[in-house]
Amino acid sequence: MPRRLLRALPAALVALALPPLPVAHAACPDWSAERAARELPALASQIERWDAAYHRDGRALVDDALYDQARARLEQWSQCFPAAARTPQALAAAAGPLAHPVAHTGLAKLADPAALEAWVAGQDDLWVQPKVDGVAVSLVYQDGALVQAISRGDGRHGQDWTASARQIAAIPAQLDSGPGRLLLHGELYWRLDRHVQAASGGAGARGKVAGLLARQALSRAEGAGIGLFVWDWPDGPPTMQERLAGLRRLGFDSPAYTQPVQQAADVARWREQWYRQALPFASDGIVIRHGTRPPAARWQAQPPHWAVAWKYPAAQALAEVRTVEFRIGRRGRITPLLHLVPLQLDDRRIARVSAGSLTRWRQLDIRPGDQIALRLAGQSIPRLDGVVWQAAERVALDVPDPARHHPLSCWRASEPGCAGQFHARLVWLGGRQGLALAGIGAGTWQALQDSGRLDGLADWLELSEAQLAALPGFGAARAGTVWRSLQGARQRPFVSWLGALGLPPSGSARLAADWTTLAARSAADWQKAGASHRQAVSLATFLAHPEVNALRTRLQAAGVAGF
Structure with missing residues (x-):
């Protein structure tokens, strides 16, 4: 969901909506203006390619957490080199032809427990939900009948998913809602059997749903694997208690995952529970909401003040390669060692990682300035997952000859x-x-x-x-x-x-x-x-x-x- 939310954000709000970099990366790169003029457009173009694959083809070429970090990295570089700044263009294909009756707002993200304390302080009427990892949708009912399903798109306009929605059993074709319009905002997710996020991560579930809905036609058998989590009723009753009661009467199970909280410790407890508890869906964090909010007509396609996300610990982190060292063992094995701009992943400070073998390094062609994906293997050992994008400037390296x-x-x-x-x-x-x-x-x-x-x-x-x-x-x-x-x-x-x-x-x-x-x-x-x-x-x-x-x-x- 994070990359979909970004489509609607003005540039000034991108940094707010993105999670903090897990890298000690506050300093600006030591680049000339000429190099900055190559590096920033190259990253912006890479993000546009990811966007195109995601919105046009339903393919996620990069993990959501890495995508978010790449957007934040581009924002930071743009502040360092304003003359070279370039904002990736939102795709027309992402927006789509249908206007949402009420805008999808998106969510800003809290950095840490201290940010949570600050956000919660002095507030009441707070509620917490899992942040279901799927694809967002607007469902429009008229006189109880489903008449439209609209993809999130840019938050204002989306694609027509109505035909596919009718093949998804979790989306009722008819509701006992009486006359008039009823609008729901929700998440379509891939059903998982007793999924534990802490152990299995996202399991590719969101990409599975995105890929199916990107097709021209969805079969009923495929639709049976898709669930619906209704996370808001924009023009519903004024209080959260009334909205949850109404959703229960309509047959939705999401109210069971919407819990009242009074203080930051309550929020943290639910976050930990849902992170480690078996659930029927993948989730990448939690959402904290005020029970009351402005009228739906005033909602905008940008993060609101009445809801915020607190994501789970990052499974992957973006790391910048400083230098590449080729270590040679006593028996002649050559191991490329990547020295990194130090970063914090979970509770580990990481400053280097092995590329495994010379063969793998050559396949990936990792050079100083490249951005790589890391994760912790066994919760302690950093592991190179791959190259997220390569620096525009390719540094020549003195590579040992394995034949010698x-x-x-x-x-x-x-x-x-x-x-x-x-x-x-x-x-x-x-x-x-x-x-x-x-x-x-x-x-x-x-x-x-x-x-x-x-x-x-x-x-x-x-x-x-x-x-x-x-x-x-x-x-x-x-x-x-x-x-x-x-x-x-x-x-x-x-x-x-x-x-x-x-x-x-x-x-x-x-x-x-x-x-x-x-x-x-x-x-x-x-x-x-x-x-x-x-x-x-x-x-x-x-x-x-x-x-x-x-x-x-x-x-x-x-x-x-x-x-």
Whole structure:
């Protein structure tokens, strides 16, 4: 529903109607006027494409929450660069040929509990409803008979949905409402069986209804899957109690979901309950209403003062990519890491996210300035869902060649392009799965690497305490601690050294107590000992590699047992 509401808003009200960005994005982008003149129209055009697909074809190309954030992002950029500002044009197709008897007002959105407290303070006659996630409609009855169903469109005019409405069993063809006109505003939603919003999100339900109603014809079987939630009776009785009683008499079940509240805590309690309770529809928040409101003839297609929405926590957030880092693991796997403008998603502050693999990154072609969609996997780990839109300016990146990185590459820091993989080898060597060197982590290895003291994987064995103390950021105390930890590695068991150097998995094959015996095994010998064919080939290849044997010689000279 949020994007439909926006069609009716003047530009000055867009920021009010949109939810706050979940991104720490108050600062203006550091762009030249020329770049702003490219970026703002590009985003406006993207929003227009989303609008066209939604209103013309009934297809949602982007999640509602991301759409809202994109509109807010464009509004913020427009304030930063007024000369480049461009407002996406509302589609004529969205408006449609039929005038609503009473305008659909739309809803402003509360940012947080503090905003709720401020809105509720000093008010009475307040009511709360679920904000059903469907498509809005006006239903017009004359002398009890359904005569028109009008899509929301731009809030003033919409499409004629009357033929489709007659195929939807939830929309009564006849009401016992007596003579004259009766007008209802409601939401057509896709019926769901015991749907829990907190667990399943929107489940694509709104898009399903939008797609069906965008067709030229709706079958009765398809219409059976659509429900109706009547959320207002614009020209009904003056009080909420009377309107709800009237809707019950007419056979509608929405009054059961309209509850009186007195204070912000009551509102928050219903929001939490409906977020986690099984309901027959998807919902994306709640609506708080005054029981009394101005006469329907005065309603306008913009957010009113007597109703407001408070949405559920965002399942997805829009994030801007600052830089792209290509991390290379010790076995040569390249993982693109996206560094972001920090954002808050649920209760997590997120500043970076993995793109997964180099292949996926290439498919998405993510560059600095691109806007991506994030969600939390398992409520804690940020996950990249995809690219929402790309920056108009494409930044060139130095992408590592995957052909140059593999399990037997980068044994020396001085090899071109090997600093990352070599560092990963050091971190593995000193970690729990290797030599378990106390007090030595990635930062210490990086400092040693940056000092130029390490080129080979075992060069640290020759460092003196005085040499360490002379390095930037070390000092006598730290140098002593690091030196003692490094020297203690000489006493580690041979099998720990094998793991530290990255010996491939050996399956059920037992390892010998010395290097000479292991190196003498052929791939066939490893298989006979219990390794799989793949493991056997990897083991024999590793032990025969020249760089690995050079390391063995270095460790042998250093007096490490087993070499």
